[in-house]
Amino acid sequence: IRNLTSKNSVADDMRVLLNVGGVRHETHVATLRNVPNSRLSRLADMHINSGRGKQEYFFDRHPSVFNSIIDFYRTGELHVPLEVCGAVVKRELDFWQIEELDIKACCWRHYRQYIENQRILGSFNHSLQREQMTVDLVGLRGWKLWQTKLWLILDHPRTSRAALAYGIVSFLFVVASIAGFCLETIPELRPKVSYNISSASCNGETKTIQVVMASNTALNVLDFICTVFFTLELVLRFVVSPEKLRFVRNPMNIIDLLALVPLYVQVIFEQSELQACYINERFVIEIMFILRIFRMFRIFHLVKHYQALKVLVYALMASLQELLMLFIFLLIGMLIFSTMIYYAERNDSARPDSEFNTIPIGFWWAIITMTTVGYGDVTPSTPVGYIVGSACSICGVLLLALTIPVISNNFTLFYEHVRSRSTSPRKKEEVEEE
Amino acid sequence: IRNLTSKNSVADDMRVLLNVGGVRHETHVATLRNVPNSRLSRLADMHINSGRGKQEYFFDRHPSVFNSIIDFYRTGELHVPLEVCGAVVKRELDFWQIEELDIKACCWRHYRQYIENQRILGSFNHSLQREQMTVDLVGLRGWKLWQTKLWLILDHPRTSRAALAYGIVSFLFVVASIAGFCLETIPELRPKVSYNISSASCNGETKTIQVVMASNTALNVLDFICTVFFTLELVLRFVVSPEKLRFVRNPMNIIDLLALVPLYVQVIFEQSELQACYINERFVIEIMFILRIFRMFRIFHLVKHYQALKVLVYALMASLQELLMLFIFLLIGMLIFSTMIYYAERNDSARPDSEFNTIPIGFWWAIITMTTVGYGDVTPSTPVGYIVGSACSICGVLLLALTIPVISNNFTLFYEHVRSRSTSPRKKEEVEEE
Amino acid sequence: IRNLTSKNSVADDMRVLLNVGGVRHETHVATLRNVPNSRLSRLADMHINSGRGKQEYFFDRHPSVFNSIIDFYRTGELHVPLEVCGAVVKRELDFWQIEELDIKACCWRHYRQYIENQRILGSFNHSLQREQMTVDLVGLRGWKLWQTKLWLILDHPRTSRAALAYGIVSFLFVVASIAGFCLETIPELRPKVSYNISSASCNGETKTIQVVMASNTALNVLDFICTVFFTLELVLRFVVSPEKLRFVRNPMNIIDLLALVPLYVQVIFEQSELQACYINERFVIEIMFILRIFRMFRIFHLVKHYQALKVLVYALMASLQELLMLFIFLLIGMLIFSTMIYYAERNDSARPDSEFNTIPIGFWWAIITMTTVGYGDVTPSTPVGYIVGSACSICGVLLLALTIPVISNNFTLFYEHVRSRSTSPRKKEEVEEE
Amino acid sequence: IRNLTSKNSVADDMRVLLNVGGVRHETHVATLRNVPNSRLSRLADMHINSGRGKQEYFFDRHPSVFNSIIDFYRTGELHVPLEVCGAVVKRELDFWQIEELDIKACCWRHYRQYIENQRILGSFNHSLQREQMTVDLVGLRGWKLWQTKLWLILDHPRTSRAALAYGIVSFLFVVASIAGFCLETIPELRPKVSYNISSASCNGETKTIQVVMASNTALNVLDFICTVFFTLELVLRFVVSPEKLRFVRNPMNIIDLLALVPLYVQVIFEQSELQACYINERFVIEIMFILRIFRMFRIFHLVKHYQALKVLVYALMASLQELLMLFIFLLIGMLIFSTMIYYAERNDSARPDSEFNTIPIGFWWAIITMTTVGYGDVTPSTPVGYIVGSACSICGVLLLALTIPVISNNFTLFYEHVRSRSTSPRKKEEVEEE
Ligand SMILES: [K+]
Numbered sequence A, B, C, D: 001i002r003n004l005t006s007k008n009s010v011a012d013d014m015r016v017l018l019n020v021g022g023v024r025h026e027t028h029v030a031t032l033r034n035v036p037n038s039r040l041s042r043l044a045d046m047h048i049n050s051g052r053g054k055q056e057y058f059f060d061r062h063p064s065v066f067n068s069i070i071d072f073y074r075t076g077e078l079h080v081p082l083e084v085c086g087a088v089v090k091r092e093l094d095f096w097q098i099e100e101l102d103i104k105a106c107c108w109r110h111y112r113q114y115i116e117n118q119r120i121l122g123s124f125n126h127s128l129q130r131e132q133m134t135v136d137l138v139g140l141r142g143w144k145l146w147q148t149k150l151w152l153i154l155d156h157p158r159t160s161r162a163a164l165a166y167g168i169v170s171f172l173f174v175v176a177s178i179a180g181f182c183l184e185t186i187p188e189l190r191p192k193v194s195y196n197i198s199s200a201s202c203n204g205e206t207k208t209i210q211v212v213m214a215s216n217t218a219l220n221v222l223d224f225i226c227t228v229f230f231t232l233e234l235v236l237r238f239v240v241s242p243e244k245l246r247f248v249r250n251p252m253n254i255i256d257l258l259a260l261v262p263l264y265v266q267v268i269f270e271q272s273e274l275q276a277c278y279i280n281e282r283f284v285i286e287i288m289f290i291l292r293i294f295r296m297f298r299i300f301h302l303v304k305h306y307q308a309l310k311v312l313v314y315a316l317m318a319s320l321q322e323l324l325m326l327f328i329f330l331l332i333g334m335l336i337f338s339t340m341i342y343y344a345e346r347n348d349s350a351r352p353d354s355e356f357n358t359i360p361i362g363f364w365w366a367i368i369t370m371t372t373v374g375y376g377d378v379t380p381s382t383p384v385g386y387i388v389g390s391a392c393s394i395c396g397v398l399l400l401a402l403t404i405p406v407i408s409n410n411f412t413l414f415y416e417h418v419r420s421r422s423t424s425p426r427k428k429e430e431v432e433e434e
């Protein structure tokens, strides 16, 4: 009857009983010798040498994973159990001295997935914790105490009610500043009569500055109040900051500083009107225009208040490799399709008004087509151009569809991690720690 | 031979046998002392104090989860079993007095997922049940009985055949009203000759009302019939409603009332034509135009008939936090890109016809680009503008791709829950209850 | 020491041993009485009545599911094991006389998913098999034999090499017919001089027919050959069809017939030119134009050859409820947003050229925006219109994102099922059967 | 009491104990006879014939899968365990002599998924390994050694630091060449005065070549340097290639060669100006224009350096069937909707300026609508056209949503496989091998 079993060549007394965490696995000694240089193969050798009969060996290890281990000895194929986390499997493989690369391709994804998630969530938690710090107010006195208290209020909106109130006020100023900045550009809100500064009439371009900047009185007042507030805040935050170097390196503070520059430059211009003639005005206007953009980046102060934004930033940083991949794929698609559309739409000796008269305009068209935005400001108009355009739109859909699941993975992982952790008790401690 | 096992420092007689729900787990007593302040560590202390040898302890608990628990004692890492629902794990952790925060990050998602689903489905079921009520017709007599019967017919289309028939008739009236409302705006269906009310000729604007409202005879008749029906229905439903306060608070009833207002205002206008001159006509027209929109919201009466719409509403309510996140991300993207496109397209002293002459027009462009709609009514036309536009479209694709899986999760969960529950036997009871 | 266990109120001799498929579960008798009217509660009653001590009961059932069953007795919460298919759980629940509605919401999805898949794949397999039939050529003689053989060749391209060859030829004719049909509409391929039939000059409209239909000679010849082929094929297929009623009911055959009509009508027109004056020509042209479209539907002959198309058709049919949901959601969105855009863009007494001068044009705009196509042929131009437009585009993205995962589920399921089954050995038999 | 069990008709002594890998399964002998022609049914026959009582049979097999096997004997339904990889299930089914087609539809997907992944990852790994080769530099001397060393440097950028440096230099040349090629087409970078070759004045068309090709001096120099470099590189790589046939067959080398042709043709043209008159110039220009496109394909040299691009190429190749499906679905949609829009927009005897005056223009419109790009260069303008357009956009969204998850599967699988393998130790060996 034993003939039915597959390994009947081994004598009955050569069976061993392996008790792994209370679960008994029976197997033939010969089976254990199938994987050389592992813990069990050495046990088998010892067992044979000792010459004893059927005997039980006890291992205080995870019993589920051992099913896969013993299966590897029996069949030579290492599949991992799907009911156990990959990290547990890794630990057990290390104990049983089996290489993780022996795992078959079909189970590899399940095995690595948990380990990857642990690694990426570990670095995410590490990043979050690096921002946190424990402050001990007990040991401080005098200026140090006040400095630390003020610093907590100014920079850490979740530490106290006062800090939260200040944080909201500060953020409302940011919103007001941005709103003013946007409204400024609407012609209806600007006074129609642009005042001419007669003394600055070295050339006609000075007016341009005046027209753009000379805005509605209400907006001017708002601008002034915001400027004063942000200047005071930045100075105060620098003064109370316990680590000046870290403060200076923080990109948010640099943005805050740069956002203040154009306002002071404007004041200088208005005060010393004759200086305006000496420096290259066109260049100054360019720089000031660019610096004015930095005012908009103050919106990133929201990161301090809004957890999800922090998650987005870390998720994008963790997916940097995948984002790079998306950009490279789009770049290649852009190069190929812009060249093809240029040649498809080119032979317009008859009609010299082809919209694709250069390859770089094809870059724009290809990107806008591949992201399926499709403005239609430049569109092909020849049969070959139609084919290239169709190929471009289908390729774009495919490229996005293929790469985006890989990118969105990390965000979903981080977001769900943060959300589920925030509903668990430790959250409260974290807030206190912060 | 025992030397092969990892924990051989402990004497053999210090092994304990833990029988958890019939499955025997063998381990060393020392292992059980690894996690302090837990049920098993106290058992270990007692066992040592009692001085007895190898002994079996019986626990009437889930055997699968105990694999992970004992593994935590052995290795210090708490991974959850993937073959068991997270809620079971939570219960067992509570019994064994182990903190859920000891669970490693890799298993956390699996662990919380089921608990989250249970929580969110629980509140969804709770919302659905709050709408249901059991009505006992047996104890009622006279007016009360009639009131309740009529109320069931008018407000609960699934309680009886009469109610269903009435519900369909009522919904057809809604459809007819909306169809008439839409057709009214088509110039071909309006009589070309607009009749002038000579007595209301205080100023020329009165004609505007007439032209818009004086519509085709057939549409006028339809409008009149619908108005009469909806008025009667609203009055009747108010009269028979057992809870007047709840009726008044119901947003659907407020919409129904507001949708009736413009029709009665029109009648008043036509009756007392001279009054039209006294009040500010332009303002009245504005209000009436807005009130006419409410007629369209009658489409939400469909919620009473169509389960999936209810699922959508609850799913959006449950995903409020995620929707807010999407809006904040789009808002930030909108602010950044509108500013950038404004400055990229700005230096048009030569060509003053730039499409992006204000930042708010950039808001529109950025939103339409980021949702990949891309109308093309405003498009960049400078090289820097092309780069900003490309960045905007790619960011839009990424933002949507990252946040939407998080949002769609709840809808899929609710929809599948409702669909699978509706095919199970309890469904019938629910309908009867309703 | 037993005091540590949770159920120590029960005397030791009241413990029972349940041997389920070889796995021993130990529990207290009191535990088994927690769920009334179940198989185990009745066993517990009998055990107490018998007055025997600790005893083993054997059940020849699935041991994994019993973990959950006994856990339900212990804790009152029914969670299903995730390592077992829901259909197995259902069967075991039936055996142990436990209601499936006792399953907690968190595990419900896992439990139903497999049962749903089995149900939907079952009906899909059923549909596929209904098309198949076993034909026994042995018993046939004479005409019957020839008829069946021809019928197999004409209608079932996978039954023999001749049938496949004929199928390919037939499909090439379809492709040629469609190609000709498309090329016909290109002005360059039509002869510029349109011939006038002098005898049919009852009114000027007769020329319109001629211009449209009088096409290139090569295309005319192709059209003639295809017409002859399709006529012969249809007649032959009808003659050899063993079930005439089923043949007549088949929508593909009706399309084939209707696609032939316009060609014969044209011949009749050309032959009896004077008749053209008697019937309402404009109406005839309309009908014939519509009938010509049916030629395009011949592309669905591809279903016979291409498995994936069949999968698509069945998946859409199985997802009918979800498709309806998508349409209703789009319809509601369309109604709401078209009304809002109409009122947002309306107060154009100054500029009477608003693009949204009727609500139905808003329907078109809303659909094209919600599907993120965004042609830009009609776009809002007022600030309120911009807000409505932005809301519409975001709602569209959300609606599609929420409903599409629910729809695409069935297609993926069917596609993977068909693909994985086609690589397994049974496939061969199926082909033979067909 | 045994009466409670379902199989009580069988005498107690007919129970058998199956010890599968240490786990004991008890069952009735009758149960084992339910599946004929299997290993266990034959065991049951033998057991009955032997006439022995309750006895234990030992099988050295996977215990988890046996749960499902014995469940199949008990109930006639074969469900697979979800905690074990499908490949293990397949192996065990083979051992127990049970057909895999007996697996129920609900479990089929889980079962095949791992086997499919193993198959597809196996062929992917096979493709990657075919590119690798082990080179033994020890046995080589003289020219052979130099040839092999140079070949490694030129063709395998990861074999040494010199090879990597050369690879980067080579790729920078590619980038420079492409950049020059793109900038060449910008009118501002071309010298406005186009030089006329007086001797080649056979007809006016010769100028066309000159205008296009006569570019900026800096670009001309860049072009010259790149041409020299690529020519030398191609010659050198051919000379040192150990397998000339494989070199010639490599599509990248053919692209490199074709990209060089137009530059040499230009030189020939300029040298032998009179020859230009003899050959058909228009045709030559066409060919040269097309050949110039090949320069852009040099971007695919990036495949050598960028792993993700290789993954994309293999994923698309592995998803060829699914891509074909997407194309066929889009093709069918294109044919149907272009015909419908042609007829919907056709009856413009009044307005002969319909944008859809041919069906092929409808092809373009349908593709651009179905991919949701929606340029808006051709849009419907009749009510029926609006309906067709809406249907087309919704169908497009559905088609993409249904087919894309099936396509993106392979890319995600390959990408995650490559990424997780690259972080494991074997990676290092692979690089060395290469
Ligand atoms: K679009």
Ligand SMILES: [K+]
Pocket (backbone or CB within 6 Å): A373, A374, A375, A376, B373, B374, B375, B376, C373, C374, C375, C376, D373, D374, D375, D376
């Ligand atoms: K568009």
